[in-house]
Amino acid sequence: MNRRQARRLRRRAVGVLVPALLLGGLAAPGSAADIPPQEPGVTLRSFDLQVPLTELCALKPGQTPNVDELKPVIDWHTTEDFGLTDHFLSQVIANIDIPEEGAYTFRLISDDGSRLLVDDQLVIDHDGLHSAEPKDGTVHLTPGHHPLRIDYFDNTAEQRLTLQWRPPGATGFTVVPNEVLSTDADVVRVTAPGQKECEGGLDTPGDGLPLDAVHPNYDLTDLRPAGFEPQVSALDWLPDDRLAVATWGGTDNVAGEVYLLDNVTGATGPDQVTHTRIAEGLNEPMGLAWADGALYVSEKHQLTRLVDTDGDEVTDIYETVAEWPYGGNFHEFAFGLLHADGSFYLNLSVAIDLGGATTDPQPAPDRGTTIRVDQETGEIDYLAGGLRTPHGIGWGPAGELFVTDNQGGWLPSSKLLHVERDRFFNHHTNPPGPFDDNPVTQPVLWLPQNEIGNSPSTPVHLTEGPFAGQLLIGDVTYGGLQRAYLEQVEGAYQGAVFRHTQGLEAGVTRVSVGPDGALYTGGLGAGGNWGQEGKLAHGLQKLTPNGGNAFDIHEMRATPDGFVLSYTQPLSQETADRLATAYQVDQWRYEPTADYGGPKLDQQTLQVTSAELSADRTEVTLTIEGLRTDRVVHVQSPRPFSSADGEPLWSTEAWYTLNALPAG
Template identity: 70%
Template sequence: MHPRLFSRARRHLILLLTSAVALGGAWAAPASSAAPADIPPQEPGVTLRVFDVQTPLNELCTLKPGQTPNHDKLMPTVDWSTTADFGGIADNFVSQASGYLVAPRDGTYVFRLVSDDGSRLTLDGSTVIDHDGLHGAEPKDGSVELTAGAHPLRIDHFDRGGGQQLQLSWMPPGESAFTVVPTEALSTDAGVVRVTAPGRKECEAGRDTPGDGLPLTSVRPDLDLTDLRPEGFEPQVTGMDWLPDGRLAISTWGGTDNVAGEVYLLDNVTGETSRDKVTVEKVASGLREPMGIKYVDGSLYVSQKHELTRLVDSDGDDVTDEYRTVATWPYGGNFHEFAFGLLYRDGYFYVNLSVAIDLGGATTNPQPAPNRGTTYRISKKTGKISPIAGGLRTPNGIGWGPGGSLFATDNQGGWLPASKLVQIKQDRFFNHYTEP
């Protein structure tokens, strides 16, 4: 803020403090009375805006501009710890507190932010407390020299899960204990029309794009986009295939090095339908990070990290009664040894195996299992596996192309400066070298 504005605010505050002393009471002037003349009309308190990002954050994010908050309210102080305080949003949200802080006198002010999870306090555009990251309701202090008067204030905050809290306290010059910054020391623009809108909001970076933690938000103009995901159903989808009766089978990941992958059957997902009509049934669980699923001759098959598995439903209720191994392939237990995709044609399945890598991205040398980075053909009848092509790194896409040809996509990394699309043919090698 310009020094001339501070000077004006200081003159206002001296008059207010003199009046308070003359009346024999403590300073309790409304913050708007201390605001510089060219600040819009003020009212006591701060503005709280909450944005429902619906995706787990590890740190504060910058929201994409032009988004309407899910919750917008005038609050007397910054002291919030319940879901109701944050507009009924319990987890995975970003909140912003904004307004002015009115310093009653010149001096060193010590501030304390208590937040769950991360937060940041700025005054006059400068960071006073950086309390970012994932943590519980922990305090962090910061101090700053302030002149008497109004100072633009902003607090950025996010919550990922569990409890939520945001509290701003201070210790003004001459005080010896922290107290919550009172209403009379806070102000925000008066008469604001508070507009809100439901739905997911997005950050500028990180997991804020369709396919990377967020749903598809737009499609080409000649198509219609309909969200059919039932409320509360948020699967980490790794594979999909259609059943003859119109149901959709999906496999889910389950997390790194976990045996928690699942298979669901979704009904009412085609034709005239809506998300409240879609039904979800879990039919398999305890799978090792399955990355592909295929319905063949009345049964579902999944490609786990270490094997091709048939999900046997013995009694016709759709729920798996037996997990029958069809084939196994080289697997050394590395977190990156995935079995991507699952195709089927004329009695054979097709799958891509990725190589083992070290944390950080370098190809593991030597490999814990041989003959990875390979496209395999698997006999449905005998379970025999046969290599088709090698020299792949992370071939996380596989599909049929023109003329029934087999294609794969490979992800950049060691020996592979850019991601690529390749045609898979017998005995081809795509230049990603491993030992063995």
């Protein structure tokens, strides 16, 4: 019996899921069983704002901190404690274990402003500019764990943040001790350089801030029956319109599952959906594909065919089709799975350390690649490389392969890539990958970190509706779906990305266009590092086109001296009258380095010298002075910006990756 025919009726335990505390929320008060595994101390996150503050501000959602550290207690006096010097905001997150019921008085000492919340309730408001002054607050607490959070900002000069308490029966204040403080254990503390931003007074969802609702062109439907809580890691369709769903973990906390769901297409709801588990014990599956009468799964270390021998659809044999290099690192995923013409396509991520840095040296060779696997022989063909966390893979407008990669070493921001044989996408490893000596291929799109993406996942190609021919891109941490318009300039793809929809129950790991034309989204959260703030750690929903045509930017096309912005509806007369001053444009570039992430470089504000409206009022041609290639160009149409029917623009911003200017 050869390796490919080996039967594995029970699988070894799955690898460690990505641990994290990056955007995690506050736990509910209660016993230790109610919260994730803990370790002593608190989590400190600091954000470099680079502008002076006079009071605490609300950070724009989805931003990666500059500093994320485990600290024993909250008693910090120096820039080394906070990791930044002047003009920053810090967040402290922990659980406090209360030994006995009673009134607890807390004292917050800070320079400058701060506030303390316990059980998500404000206990001390100590905001504003001031020196290291104390302020007290009392709260009645029951025994057990209670979530604790401090927000703090520093303007200039001295830094200070100390939390003391006076428990019942105590006569004086002392620093809250380490033995009653805890935070999530064994987390990946990912950080990123560069300036972070607070919400502005004029910012609104879709205009300076992420969207917060479902795009008007869709109706949202939940697809999870009561008690079904899949952490969705892969989706695919059977010929009979059933949906196959792979999970990291499920309702019964059984890792590495595959389910078949019926009654998900058409007019349906969670009460009509049925689900049957057909496989379990898989090693963190991240891709599913139906091919020639069977389901195939990409596990961390291999491609597996699910074989049913007795006709009940439950897997009896887990058949190994191919194995690829795998060193046992928690981050060595096999992302996605596409099938075409007798071959499978997927991405292999590299190993990383818990801090997010690329592991040096790599425990397994030839990672960070897009591969093709022969369905019959299992032979592996390495197509392209220089990838880090290539979470998403999908087909493009002409059947080409497109891949998303997540910010990290050699990736100052996340990006969308066009995969062709022998391309190198600039993520270096030790030892070098198979394509490291090849010329660097530029991204099709930069996805500016925290502005329009954070952890991009599946790209899907739309073939119907108002945006046919464009791509939608899911995101686990930024959340929702972003929309990409692509065009070919000088023989290579480039284009613009726009906000498209939010309003979903979880950050999006997988997106699939169903046989009914609806968009099916699978959600996943892994302690905060992969997971949208304030959302569930699991999810399954669909967005059904309702025939609407909301007022939105349709395309952004490059010209030799600017861009053409087309809209889904004619502009109003009021908007037309102010076009010359309506648009704000800036540009910048990125410089990949071995460091995690990277800042915007050579930022410039550009002048719009003319804005011409087409006769049908659906297109605006912008002439822009000072445009340069190898730049991201950000264009904003600030409100009021309305259609002829008075409808406000759904999202006012566009980010164009200008690798080349058209000739002419």
